[in-house]
Amino acid sequence: MARLTRSEMKGKAQTVLGLLDPAALGSTLFHEHLIWDLTPPPLRKGPVPPGVDTAHWWNLANWVDPDIRNTTQRDVGIATRAVAEVIEHGGRCIVELTIGGIRPDPEGLAQVARATGANIVMGCGHYVHDYQDPRNAERSVDELAQEMVDAVQLGAWGTNVRSGILGEIGCQWPWTDLEKKTLAAACLAQQETGAALHIHPARHQDHPWMLVEFLRAHRADLSRVIIDHIDRTIFDDDRLFRLADAGVILEWDLFGQEGTYYGLADIDMPNDGARIRDMRKVFDRGHGEQVVISHDICHVIRLSEFGGHGYAHIYKKVLPHMAKRGFSQDEINRIMVGNPKRLLTFV
Ligand SMILES: [Zn+2]
Structure with missing residues (x-):
């Protein structure tokens, strides 16, 4: 498969099925x-059998009883049914x-996109240190950057499917050298491809600002x-507004996850209402162009098929609630359509 050039990609978005007019x-x-x-x-x-034992739903949701079945989802059929539910409730596009x-x-992902008609935009790069391939320690910034550029222009992970x-x-936390190297590589890949860049910050309230400086x-x-x-990183207005003023995009992406007993950090997880209040503050400060939302589902119990809120939760519950809490239709469209379209368009 041929490499796409920067000029071929400019002004377009790219799903797992190819280039697309961002308006679509x-x-x-x-x-x-x-x-x-x-x-x-x-x-x-x-291999782990798909699904979870839903009789233990509450324990799993509150990190009482970890189960690797809950952290593993490899089944294309389950993913297809979950995405079909999003389409049914008015969603069109999912960034994966x-x-x-x-x-x-x-x-x-390409199979899911074909089966459902959803626009699926795939990421690339590497997750946190503890999950990274140990061989990445020996790789240079340029090699890691080239891998991301190739994922966007040529195909990712040995396939013909490209990242968008x-x-x-x-x-x-603490932020490791391997992760800094990977992020430096992603900055190079951004300059090279014109793609937007997602960062999973460390679980420390000062880390997002360290990212801005980096x-x-x-x-x-x-x-x-x-x-x-x-929503699991910033808990005060000063830090929130400082980040917004720096011009980065702020993502509230744990919608639907409301339990107090979050197992991954010693925080008080906000509920959806608190997320919406924080987003309102950011809008009122004039940063409505900098807000996107999602569920970041990565536990099986959150899928509707296994008793969870599912990927349609934002459409079914959150957007109507936002309207009740003072968000206009125009503002909701900015969050769900306008901002994503701008960010997914290669520059
Ligand atoms: Zn994620």
Whole structure:
């Protein structure tokens, strides 16, 4: 397959099925996983039967009783049914950020896209240190950057399926040298491809600002960098507004996840109402062009087929609630259609 040039891609979006007029993308969930493996690599012991034992739903949801079946979703049929539900409720496009370390399946995503008609935009790059291929330690910034450029222009992970966005580039706390190298590579790949860049910040409230400084030093286009997981990272207005003023895109992407007993960090997880209040503050400060939302589903219990809220939750519950809490239809369209379209268009 031939390499696409920058000029061929400029002004277009790219789904797993090819280049697309961005006007056709439609309403977009900006950060999801459809086929993934979030099981820590040392615990992976071969294939896992699909689904979870839903009798243990509450325990799984509250991290009482971890189960690797809950962190593994490899089934194209399950993903297809889940995406069909989004289409049925008015969604059109899903940004799928399963990347190096959490077992991307580009061909599987293409199958889901063909079966459902959804626009699926795939990420590239590498997740947090503990999940990265240990061989990445020996690779240079340029090699890692070239791998991302190739994913966008040529095909990802040995397939002909191309990525339409960079990331989610993973960072943990403390932030490791390997992760800094990977992010420096992503900044180069952004300059080379004109793609937007998703970053999974470390679980520390000051890390997003460290990212801003790093991105400036590496000459990234901050207006096309998405800081993911604001809802589990930032808990005060000062830090939130400072980030917004820096010009990065803010992503509330844990919609539907409301439990207090979050197992991955010692935080009080906001509920959807609190997320909407924070987004309102950012809009009222004049940063409505910098907000995107999603569910970041990466646990099986969150799929509707296994008793969860599913990928249609934003359409079924969140958008109507936003309208009740003072968001105009125009503002909702900006979050779901306008901002994603701008960010998914190669520059
Ligand atoms: Zn994610």
